[in-house]
Amino acid sequence: MIYFLKFIYKTFILPPGSIILLLLILSFWGFKRKNKLSKFICAIAILLYIFSTYFIADSLMSSLEKKYTPKDNVSGDVIIMLGGGATLDTPNINGVGHLYGSASNRLLTVAQLYYKIKVPIIVSGGQVYDFTGNEADIAKRILINLNIPEEVIITEDKSLNTDENAEFTKELLDKYGFEKPILVTSAFHMHRALMGFQSVGVSLEPFPTDYYTNIKRSYSIYHFIPTADALHESSIALKEFVGILKEKILP
Template identity: 45%
Template sequence: MIYALKIAYTLLFPPGIIIVLLLSIALRLQQKREFIGSLLVGVAALVLCATSLPYIGNEFLQSIEQRYSPPKQFSGDVLIMLTGGATQDTPNPLTGGEGYLSPSTSARVLTTVELYRNTKLPIILSGGQVFSDTGNESQIAKRHLLALGVPDSAITLDDTSRNTKENAANAVTILNQKSWERPILVTSAFHMARAVKQFQKHKVNVIPYPTDFQTNRKQTIYFSKFIPSSSGLSTTTMALKEYLGLLGARK
């Protein structure tokens, strides 16, 4: 019964309802003997269906996330945390300001605090305001670090970067100014490979410390992994974005 409800629920909302509509259009075109149009619409429905399957999305993202693992032992002289999204004007009285960090950025903050408590290394926060209606990510992240006990003297801000390329360029400038040579890079596991490439373009070898893993190391197979869903499509989109970013980082 529960699986029947899941299927019905999926078909009522995107992308399920869109897949059903596309297949209906393809069938109608075939009945009118418009075979080319029917084929194109049918292929579009199948592609949307495949990319919306949680199993497919997890496999794609897993292939990115598994490139790096948090090292058990490491030695560095600075932590670099890349931000990844924040709201602008949502009330956040506990940290004395406005704006909330995205789930991914929050996970990176938590890992950075844990690393700081174990190493007492200085921290570079890299990430600014990306759009006119989003928050300044480093400034909001700093408020959280301060609230969690990290001293202000340990934090250096790059609050102007708008993408990973600028993250790397601006962080490297700070590294050179401070004479730091062994940076430990903290970002989401799905983002780490692209971030490492950008630092390598500046001839800086970072120590990757991925966090915010979205997939398990070993994927369990069960029925709902093969039902199209918005979460499955989102996971596939995230993975494809990182693959495209890796291609762009090679130029």
């Protein structure tokens, strides 16, 4: 019984399910009154439902995440971590500011890689908005708290997007003479990030992390229920597709 109530609650009361239901009701009401907008409203409801299901969200995300696989015997002379957002003033150990979920997963992978191959780290990411934290500075502080020596951490704290990540990180690669960089970023972001670095003449070893989807796909009724999390996943994937298209058209 509890699972049935949870199903009703998540599907019809929480958004986006409640919004989809409302749009369908408005569309039905419009059809009965021969309102020309009813078909448009119905189309919006259908699109919102489609992108709010894990069946579609995971399909979109998986197509991005499966392009690259981390190697067991990875080697290089520097690890590059791309930022992924941070809070500005939330309390943290030895300072303020936290990394967002994707950025935190990237940082954990960077720390694991460092203890495996013991090479310097470049953390790339600035303060994107007035209300967000400086990603490189916060990441550096956390890495130091994880007992990674401060002297092996290099910060690039000016970049505001992926293209600037590549541009400003290349300057550091040239400055320090690194020739075999390893790129750590979210699996869904890796393809666009590599395109950005390739556009400035940098070749990297991809080491994706922060996966949303499993390698072996399985489906249940849950994959067809509209949820805010699935809609968020779809929006991330669609943003990447738009970014990849932009890199191809405007390199």
